[in-house]
Amino acid sequence: MSIEVKNIIKTFGTFKALENIDLKIETGELIALLGPSGSGKTTLLRIIAGLETADQGDIIFHGKDVKDAQTKDRNVGFVFQHYALFRHMTVFENIAFGLRVKPKDVRPTEEQIKAKVTELLKLVQLDWVANRYPSQLSGGQRQRIALARALAIEPKVLLLDEPFGSLDAKVRKELRQWLRRFHDDLHITTLFVTHDQEEALEVADRVVVMNKGRIEQVGTPENVYHNPANVFVLNFLGNVNLFHGRTEEGSADATTKKIYVRPHELTVTRQPVSARSIKAKISFINPAGSVVRIDAVASDGQSVQAEISQEEYKSLKLQRNEEICLTPKNIT
Amino acid sequence: MAVHLRSEPVWVRWTLIGMALAFLGLFIFLPLSMVFITGLNKGIAVYFKSINNPDALSAIRLTLITALVAVPLNLIFGVAASWAIAKFDFYGKSFLTTLIDLPLSVSPVISGLIYVLMFGAQGPFGTWLRDHGIKIIFAPPAIILATIFVTFPMVARELIPVMKAQGNDEEEAALTLGASGFQTFWRVTLPNIKWGLLYGVILCNARAMGEFGAVSVVSGHIRGQTNTLPLHIEILYNEYNFTAAFAAASLLAMLALVTLFAKSLVEYRYRAELKAALRLENHG
């Protein structure tokens, strides 16, 4: 099901949570709403779910305006950051809830419910916890149960609010990939909110970058990463170095031009390789990881970050407090 | 993980514990057992005779009816009020919160008098009520109203902290799963607050059955008609009928003991509920 968000405005008191939000999501897409806290991404998600009402604007599900429809009639699966599992019910009952509250004439039978819950538990690979209570599960397990519960009502849209926000790094990575595979299998239109750019870029088909109640950019992960629409997007999607440099010698505005270069886009050498090279002193080296991270201080006092491969690091034999030259690779 | 304070010498601890126990014995256990001893000092037959007399039975009946009306009404009100206060923001919320506590800070005499002033013959509705033959003041309705007034905060006060701690998450989850407002309340909210609710109801019931001051003001003390158990006890006592007075009092004392027992039982569960709510709240 496609979702269209038209000119949504939402204020809390004097705080403008959302300003004129327009967004179109196609059927089957996996979309990440990415932004810092307070950017309005969760509010937008809650408005789509009907948990919050917009002051203005329309929400259109598959061509139908649902602005005035209640949450329970929107048929959205919602997964909360803190799981919001019913603590007094077993895992089984949690997942069965959405089926049990259906109107009598469409309510499945007890066998159907049982079959469905078992199927969902298998889907989230937790069929052995059916009779436990949420408090007996780990964070990652709880989140998968929350997802299974949301899927039980066969929603046309799946909304996830910081789904991995309260999990530790390792579980987070696993669940992220799992979500991607899961979406590839089921193809439900999915929106998830995150403040973690890595997560957004890794999982989503398209990323919606939000800031201060506005959408800054919408695009594929590749697109937003490599062609950021503005400084905010560039900054938010990864570390970036700011150079007050000359891009092209002799050009009139050369002195005022700012250059943004990501750490991996810098070449590290002992000697200057071009006019664009700057000198810097190494302040910190972190060789633990797939790449080696180098923090340095440029001659004008600016701090700079660079990433080089382990091979380069070994061949250069870099030490702390050494002088190096940094050169942007492909400035156009 | 209990933390044991080992800084005080043993004798200090035992002196303090001993003092606490002596106080309890002197001020609670001894008087309470006196109630039973005096009630039974003329034998079990006299004891039952003093309870099984028309005035006493009428007092027991009125007390039970009062509690049966006041407690459910308070339950409904308490749940509604705490729901509104804990889960929504609206104008005048802090005013409502203060208002709920009002009956606790008002003297019971005033709680009774307001109904005398309102429904009494000299009050604004007095003439109309008299002309239509409706008795409120000095009749069971006023007793029930006064009881409702004084027990007003009992349920709400217990529920507000529980509901506040639990937040809206589970309710919102239920809504997204297609539950109606009523289903959400019945299947999600209520089970989560049940121990807190029960605790409030027990306190409310104890107060409803034991209230003296406010009820005394609006009762009119008509024997066999408008005396509740506490009022009946006072009358018997004033008639030098000590055995009967203490027999009746022993009923209330037993109620107190049952309440106490139920309270500590529920408290145990309720504390777990509150703690669980707080734990989930603090998670992340």
Next chain:
Amino acid sequence: MRKLILIVLTLFVLGTGAPQVFAAKQKVLLNVSYDPTRELYEEYNKAFIKHWQELSGETLEINQSHGGSGKQARAVIDGLDADIVTLALAYDIDSIVEKSGLLPAAWQQKLPHNSSPYTSTIVLLVRKGNPKNIKDWDDLAKPGINVITPNPKTSGGARWNYLAAWGYALKKWSNDEAKAQDFLRAIFRNVSILDSGARGSTTTFVERGIGDVLISWENEAYLAVNELGKDKFEIIIPSVSILAEPPVAVVERNASRHGTLKAAEEYLNYLYSDEGQEIAAKNYYRPRNEAIAQKYADQFQPISLFTIDELLGGWQKAQKTHFADKGTFDQIYGN
């Protein structure tokens, strides 16, 4: 949920409506009285129900309400649906007339003896053997005597107590009011506990064992002695005391509305009958009927009595001089 609401409503209706519905089946009289008459009317009601049954064929139900006289008057004003009031003093019934108009101003002329079918007086109750050797009012003013009496501001009986002592003082110092006031000040300096009602004071003295002497209604004193042991207390009759005339009246507007006017009137008339008088005497109230009084002569020792009219010219005046704000009681007790 709907079911729950329904149950609650049903209970409410039952709880509030039922007594009235059941009561409507038979005629009900409500006698609103003061504290010490509980035993008297309990016995009298039984006799009267029988009498009325014989007279009219109707079965009556009589309800009683007891409390401090002033408080009870206030309750009737506020709507306590009394058919009959039998209070401690005429002033309280006057207040009902004044504040609610439920009965005519001339109510006291409706029945013989100023509408007081029985009288009583104020006596002193001491502990067995009279250890403090209390003989008369004088002894109450002596230092070191612990006196128990209720608060005249709230208790009708307490006002009688106060005026009895006042009357004694006026007689002793030939109407010197300043001396009388000093005398009462001395007595009230000895009062350790000021209960709000006569029954409360009796309980304090008798049950809690506080005080050397209780200033009390005569009937209340007898009741305490007889209920709680002749071996514990003694009644001291002072040289002079006040004639207390507790009045009775039909609250005509209430009774008319209930259709019980006739029964209510007969209820009071019958108090003057031989049976009524005898029940009063048995409960230690002095009967008006000479013959009955004679029969119970050994119970009521002769005592020199003065009336409130002789002493102060009526209750209205007494109330104003002594018990209103800044009256003599406030002057002696307030500071």
